[in-house]
Amino acid sequence: MAVQRLATDNKQKGRLAHLADNSEAYSLWAQSFSTVSETLKEFSSVQVTLEKLLQILPVLQPRPYSISSSPFNDPNKVQITVSVAEYLTPDNTKRKGLCSNFLQVVKTSSKIRLFVNPNPHFRLPGQVAPTKKTDDDNSSRATINTRLLMFAVGSGIAPFRSFWEEIVALNECGNPEPNIDRMLFFGCRTPNDFLYHGELKKLSQDKLITDLVPAFSRLKEGEKRYVQNEMMLHDQKIYSMITDNNAYIYMCGSAAACMAIEKTLAMILESRHYTNLTFGEAKEWIKKLKKSGRIQLEMFG
Ligand SMILES: Cc1cc2nc3c(=O)[nH]c(=O)nc-3n(C[C@H](O)[C@H](O)[C@H](O)COP(=O)(O)OP(=O)(O)OC[C@H]3O[C@@H](n4cnc5c(N)ncnc54)[C@H](O)[C@@H]3O)c2cc1C
Ligand SMILES: NC(=O)c1ccc[n+]([C@@H]2O[C@H](COP(=O)([O-])OP(=O)(O)OC[C@H]3O[C@@H](n4cnc5c(N)ncnc54)[C@H](OP(=O)(O)O)[C@@H]3O)[C@@H](O)[C@H]2O)c1
Structure with a gap:
């Protein structure tokens, strides 16, 4: 106007x-x-x-980035994991995302303006002070050794990096224990985009992450593998982690991917449940898990 x-x-x-x-x-x-x-x-x-x-012109909006490090490692440093946004418009013009491209070129000695916006919910179980009364008795009993189901898509791996840094740092004092089901699904394009692969390999060897499941969407021409596809191959384990082990579930990535992962969880509950659970009932179950804090999402894009 x-x-x-x-x-x-x-x-x-x-x-x-x-x-x-x-x-x-x-x-x-x-x-x-x-x-x-x-x-x-x-x-x-x-x-x-x-x-x-x-x-x-409207004021430039801040861009949020998840913290990808644990203060146990270095209380004076914060690390982030950033995908450098580049895309083509429908008329094939190349565009670059403002903040992520700035972060790519900014000199290490530069000062940049930032602020920290704590997320009280997307934290390891047992690390969260209960803020509200929940209808899930188990949520109050969650500890650092509670089973974890983690779903990361692309730069959505960011907050999980801080999880495992915390797990490794605390494990040096004997808790959290190894060999507790901690399952991480990670969706990216090719093995070249497999962020933190070295760290994750070591965590797998040390059994601090028990199942590392990558999904490469562009490994083979015409064959897209998304996290959802891999979930269906591990449906029994996912089901028993949710129902028998009261696992905590975390998802991070684009809104479209998180919604598809949530739908796949409902499909697994529906198909694996011993009664004739309908898909609608499975979705209600997921809703309840979210309300109780056992499912946490961080979505972007
Ligand atoms: C809670 C939260 C946590 C986040 N954590 C992280 C994180 O840990 N790491 C991380 O990398 N990002 C994270 N993000 C995303 C981040 O905040 C920025 O949105 C992202 O880096 C892009 O910012 P930019 O300034 O580079 O791009 P912008 O200049 O803002 O450009 C992005 C714009 O381009 C459009 N766009 C982007 N890609 C395409 C495409 N392929 N096709 C068409 N249009 C496109 C978008 O719609 C948008 O309008 C998070 C977002 C939220 C909300
Ligand atoms: N090598 C590169 O140049 C490179 C690599 C990574 C990221 N980037 C840039 O970084 C930005 C963001 O990257 P990102 O790593 O956060 O995400 P991303 O690479 O765009 O996506 C991560 C993964 O999620 C998949 N995916 C897409 N839709 C999905 C859905 N509905 N459900 C489940 N999975 C889905 C993608 O597959 P598909 O994309 O194959 O469908 C990809 O394997 C993009 O703008 C991109 O341009 C560039």
């Missing part, structure tokens, strides 16, 4: 008014993810000073 008023060409004014009033037209136009300078080129009759432009 503000830009529309600054256009001097009537045709461009009309087009801007149409984009301001019609959300469908705006979405279609925005699919090309026009930058400010491209927008100003497209609507060249817009007369605006830099000062005015800065008043009109």
